[in-house]
Amino acid sequence: MTPVHTQARRAFMKNMAAAAAAASLPAISFAQNTAATEHKFAPQAGTWRSFEVTTRVNILKPQGVTRLWLPMPSVNTDWQQSLGSSFSSNGKTQITSDGRYGAQMLYVEFAENEAKPVVELTSKVRTQNRSVDWAHPHAASEDQAALNYWTQPTHLLPTDGIVRQTALQAIRGARTDVEKAQKLYDWVVVNTFREPKVQGCGEGEIQTMLETGNLGGKCADLNALFVGLCRSVGLPARDVYGLRLAPSAFGYKQLGGNSASLQGAQHCRAEVYLKQYGWVAMDPADVTKVMRQETPEWIKSSNHALVAPVNKALFGSWEGNWMAYNTAHDVTLPHSTGPRLGFLMYPVAENAAGRLDSYAPDDFKYQISARDITA
Known part of the structure; x- marks a missing residue:
């Protein structure tokens, strides 16, 4: 990230923090129209x-x-x-x-x-849907040195200070790595929000986000925050940077891309390593995207009928209409x-x-x- 982008990001975050504190979320009349509607989002591997x-x-x-x-x-x-x-x-x-x-x-x-x-x-x-079978844990094995690599801090992902303090508070009461990952995922969904005004996918400067108290951003911000929080408490995690390729098979317009023109279709996801499951798919940022942009009005709750299936599935799954670069x-x-x-x-x-x-x-x-x- 260039120094100019860093300065602009910090200024933007501070301004947005002030705006977020002063503004209230819009009312959700859409919920009344969809409460009885069954929505499905359950990617399964195989095709x-x-x-x-x-x-x-x-x-x-x-x-x-x-x-x-x-x-x-x-x-x-x-x-x-x-x-x-x-x-x-x-x-x-x-x-x-x-x-x-x-x-x-x-x-x-x-x-x-x-x-x-x-x-x-x-x-x-070639891509396929990805999902974890939580009912059948197994002894996942990966070299410990390789796993340690994915707990290290980076320039944009510090693992000490406010990042670790936030993570420790979020995982209180969790005993297993699955419980810790779930609590951190839930923390990101509940405490952050999609901010459409952020350029591109965001910059992922998670310390600034936490220090300013402005937890708005896009996928490279919100999923990076999840990854940084995981690393700070010893959970191997990483961002996976890629591109949406096609519409979602489940009808969510915000979870797919227009194949003919993929400008702005870049999207990063996340993975966390769990001892009895291996590398597991995560995408809390897309939950916040559905909440903010799937309907004309901002959905406040992850328990909303439209959001709940996405919130549940993206802890452990993602759809194969997306390509990973690195x-x-x-x-x-x-x-x-x-x-x-x-x-x-x-x-x-x-x-x-x-x-x-x-x-x-x-x-x-x-x-x-x-x-x-x-x-």
């Missing part, structure tokens, strides 16, 4: 889908040498398989990684005299002259004038689309 995801970038106003980094899907698990990528460009191309987390990316360098820099990257992935924090871009990133989920470009704004796809022109190629 794979294949997608072809295309990112096209045009640099409209090149200045000097232009450098570009595009995230590529580099996660291979029992819920996603990365099937390779192809690309074309009038620049010099190289597949590289961040060198620490294994986050793959396409690096493109355009010559100073290239008037119309362009690149197109196409990646293929789990990388504190990303150093190869060949970059700019500051490191908190995470790599958007196209990134730099030229002689500095780093372009990844959150402005119409100015830093890029388009992302997905095509279901399952058949």
Whole structure:
């Protein structure tokens, strides 16, 4: 995250904290119309889908040498398989990684005299719904050194001070790691809120959120807060950065993407490691998104008929209409002259004038689309 973004984020958080204190939530008349309606959101693993995801970038106003980094899907698990990528460009191309987390990316360098820099990257992935069977625990095994790695602090995820104090208060009375994770998940859902005015997916500066008392943000803020709280009490956890690819099969418009145009469809999720279940899917941020944006009015309660199925399912499940790029924090871009990133989920470009704004796809022109190629 750049110093400018950090300063802007802190100023925004402080202003929003004051506004949040002064404003009251709107009344929920929608609840009266939906209280008797049965809503379903219960992703179950078992059916794979294949997608072809295309990112096209045009640099409209090149200045000097232009450098570009595009995230590529580099996660291979029992819920996603990365099937390779192809690309074309009038620049010099190289597949590289961040060198620490294994986050793959396409690096493109355009010559100073290239008037119309362009690149197109196409990646293929297989995805499926993900769910945990809470009724059948098993002896999960992963190297302890690897697990310790996912409890360490990062630049944006400190694990001491106010972060640890908050987590310890939240998990009071919990004895098992499942109970601790549930209490932290519930704490995030109850105490934070989706703030649509935040740029992109947010920055994930969780200490500032807690210190200012402004707990509004988007997925990279709220899921990062969950991850940081987990790490601070010894639960291995990580953010998973990716992209929504298709509409939700359960009818929730906020939990899917428009495959033809995926600008703004970036979404990060979270995982926590539980001793008797292994790595488990989590997404408290999407619960708050449904509460804030699924209906015209802000739903206050996670027990609301529309929200409750999502709140229950996203503790342990997520839908396979989404593709993971990586789990990388504190990303150093190869060949970059700019500051490191908190995470790599958007196209990134730099030229002689500095780093372009990844959150402005119409100015830093890029388009992302997905095509279901399952058949």
